Amino acid sequence: ASSSCWEHRVVLLGDPGVGKTSLANANTEVEAAYERTLLVDGEETTLLVMDTWEPERKGESWRRNQCLQMGNAYVIVYSITDRSSFESASELRIHLRRARQAEDIPIILVGNKSDLVRCREVSIEEGRACAVVFDCKFIETSAALQHNVDELFEGVVRQLRLRREGK
Ligand code: GDP
Numbered sequence: 001a002s003s004s005c006w007e008h009r010v011v012l013l014g015d016p017g018v019g020k021t022s023l024a025n026a027n028t029e030v031e032a033a034y035e036r037t038l039l040v041d042g043e044e045t046t047l048l049v050m051d052t053w054e055p056e057r058k059g060e061s062w063r064r065n066q067c068l069q070m071g072n073a074y075v076i077v078y079s080i081t082d083r084s085s086f087e088s089a090s091e092l093r094i095h096l097r098r099a100r101q102a103e104d105i106p107i108i109l110v111g112n113k114s115d116l117v118r119c120r121e122v123s124i125e126e127g128r129a130c131a132v133v134f135d136c137k138f139i140e141t142s143a144a145l146q147h148n149v150d151e152l153f154e155g156v157v158r159q160l161r162l163r164r165e166g167k
Pocket residue numbers: 014015016017018019020021022023112113114115116141142143144145
């Protein structure tokens with residue numbers, strides 16, 4: 001098997017309710033819910049999308065640490081309808097940087113629920129500006145309308161490949 005058959009672990013981070021499970025499941029077969037094979041630029045890549053991030057429970061910080069250690073790429077999700085989830089995204093970026101110092105891992109900041117225009121609390125400009133500070137990619141998605149979900153995971157694949165080729 002060539003290296004392109006290797007599965008990349010993509011970990012979804014973010015507050016409860018922002019849409020992590022919905023993003024992981026969107027556009028996929030039910031049986032293979034968390035495995036996504038994408039054809040990007042003529043080459044297939046399989047992503048194992050992990051939606052195991054949970055609210056912190058006392059005495060169980062190892063769970064979160066495990067999530068922060070196991071990913072080959074990270075998707076930090078907030079809801080555009082929930083400002084506190086946007087603030088949590090910044091904290092998650094800091095945790096991730098601490099946990100994976102000196103590693104150049106792909107990170108994508110995602111503003112989900114872009115369909116809920118009337119409930120918007122975080123502007124697209126704020127999302128973009130935050131991604132500049134984080135030094136990561138940014139995209140707004142709607143898991144409900146399946147808008148930009150494929151683009152999100154294609155972006156993850158491209159980021160992984162850029163790093164592979166850079167080495
Ligand atoms: P998680 O806790 O981060 O995994 O969030 P879920 O995927 O369970 O989603 C929480 C709720 O938000 C569910 O009721 C979803 O149906 C809803 N939801 C998720 N993504 C979207 C979206 O893009 N648009 C809308 N309108 N609702 C969404």
